[in-house]
Amino acid sequence: xxxxxxxxxxxxxxxxxxxxxxxxxxxxxxxxxxxxxxxxxxxxxxxxxxxxxxxxxxxxxxxxxxxxxxxxxxxxxxxxxxxxxxxxxxxxxxxxxxxxxxxxxxxxxxxxxxxxxxxxxxxxxxxxxxxxxxxxxxxxxxxxxxxxxxxxxxxxxxxxxxxxxxxxxxxxxxxxxxxxxxxxxxxxxxxxxxxxxxxxxxxxxxxxxxxxxxxxxxxxxxxxxxxxxxxxxxxxxxxxxxxxx
Numbered sequence: 671x672x673x674x675x676x677x678x679x680x681x682x683x684x685x686x687x688x689x690x691x692x693x694x695x696x697x698x699x700x701x702x703x704x705x706x707x708x709x710x711x712x713x714x715x716x717x718x719x720x721x722x723x724x725x726x727x728x729x730x731x732x733x734x735x736x737x738x739x740x741x742x743x744x745x746x747x748x749x750x751x752x753x754x755x756x757x758x759x760x761x762x763x764x765x766x767x768x769x770x771x772x773x774x775x776x777x778x779x780x781x782x783x784x785x786x787x788x789x790x791x792x793x794x795x796x797x798x799x800x801x802x803x804x805x806x807x808x809x810x811x812x813x814x815x816x817x818x819x820x821x822x823x824x825x826x827x828x829x830x831x832x833x834x835x836x837x838x839x840x841x842x843x844x845x846x847x848x849x850x851x852x853x854x855x856x857x858x859x860x861x862x863x864x865x866x867x868x869x870x871x872x873x874x875x876x877x878x879x880x881x882x883x884x885x886x887x888x889x890x891x892x893x894x895x896x897x898x899x900x901x902x903x904x905x906x907x908x909x910x911x912x913x914x915x
Contacts, residue, residue, distance in 0.1 A: 682719060682769045685742075687762055693745060693827045697793060698759045699735060702742045704770070709738050712800040713779035713879070713907075716744070716772030720754055730754040733796040733881075733907075734773065737803035745827065747793040778907045780804070783877055784812030785870050789860065789890050791819045791882025795827050797907065798881065806836055814839045817868045819860050819886070821847040842868050860886070862893040872898040877905070884908040 689701040715733045730752070736743035748759035758768075780786065780801045788798045795818055805812060816835075820826045822845055835841045844856030844864065856864055870876035878899055880890045887908045894904050 680771055680774075682771045684767055685770050687764050687766045687768075688741070690762060690764055693829075694825050696748045696759065696825070697745055697827050698748075698762075699743055699745045700758060700762065702744065702770070704742055707742055708773075710734055710742075710773035711775075711779040711781065712737060712804045713797045714773040714775040715797075716742075716770045716774065718744070718754055718758070719769040719771075720757060721769070728753040731774070731909075732758075733800070735796050735799050737800050737807050739807060740803065745793065745796045745799070778879065778881075778905050780877075780879065782808070782810055782812060784814065785874050785876045786812060786814045787869050787876050787878040787894075788814065788816040789819075789865070789878065789880045789882075789894075790816070791860070791886035791890075792821075792825070793827060794880075794882030794886070794907070794909075796881075798879065799828055799831070801879075802831075802836070802839065805839070811838060813870075815868055815870060816841045817860065817864070818843045819882075820845055823848075823850045823853075840868075860890055860893075862896060865890065865893050866897060869894065869897060869899075875903070877903055879905050879907075881907045882909075 686703040687700050688703040691699045693699055715731050717729055717731050719727055719729045721727050732744045732746055735745040746755050746758040749755045790798055798816065832841050842855060844858060844860060846859050849857050878894055880887050887906045891904050891906050895901055
């Protein structure tokens with residue numbers, strides 16, 4: 671049975687874009703209609719495959735933006751040189767079809783333990799949306815602190831959701847390039863001092879997730895271990911795209 675489940679996750683299956691929402695000028699959330707979806711864990715991802723009329727194929731991995739039990743959703747940032755993202759975040763329309771396989775991943779997943787520290791750079795916030803929505807749907811009282819770094823206000827993904835976090839969730843943001851009038855958050859790149867302000871005390875044995883571009887993730891993970899976080903309690907996921915600076 672286990673082998674059958676693994677083969678199912680790694681089999682390409684067609685999906686249909688049911689709805690498309692604009693998050694920022696460069697990011698769109700796609701709600702998918704997928705048959706026989708076996709479910710996923712917050713933090714997992716799927717592979718996406720596009721096939722052109724001439725048979726050319728391109729594949730990319732994208733974090734799942736929805737909680738288990740919700741319609742499967744992906745939030746995709748359009749990259750200037752991205753073959754897949756240019757279509758998903760630009761040309762795709764409701765009713766269009768492509769292929770996915772997954773869910774994939776067993777390391778960068780949240781199973782309800784805590785307290786939790788989430789540190790995101792740019793579109794690294796996507797898997798954290800799945801975690802926060804799972805906390806709400808499952809009525810978990812796990813305390814969460816989140817630090818989200820973006821270049822400017824227009825690039826903040828899930829702006830309305832993050833503006834009204836659930837009880838027990840604290841969200842801090844930093845805008846590294848420009849800030850709107852009246853901005854009261856941080857206004858610099860994430861550094862050790864900022865993390866010391868936000869992070870849970872090591873004595874609480876927190877679990878940290880860090881997601882974003884590679885330089886951002888390496889800097890944050892190093893700073894957390896410098897604050898005393900054991901490496902085994904700092905889980906990281908890296909990818910290309912815009913970061914917090």
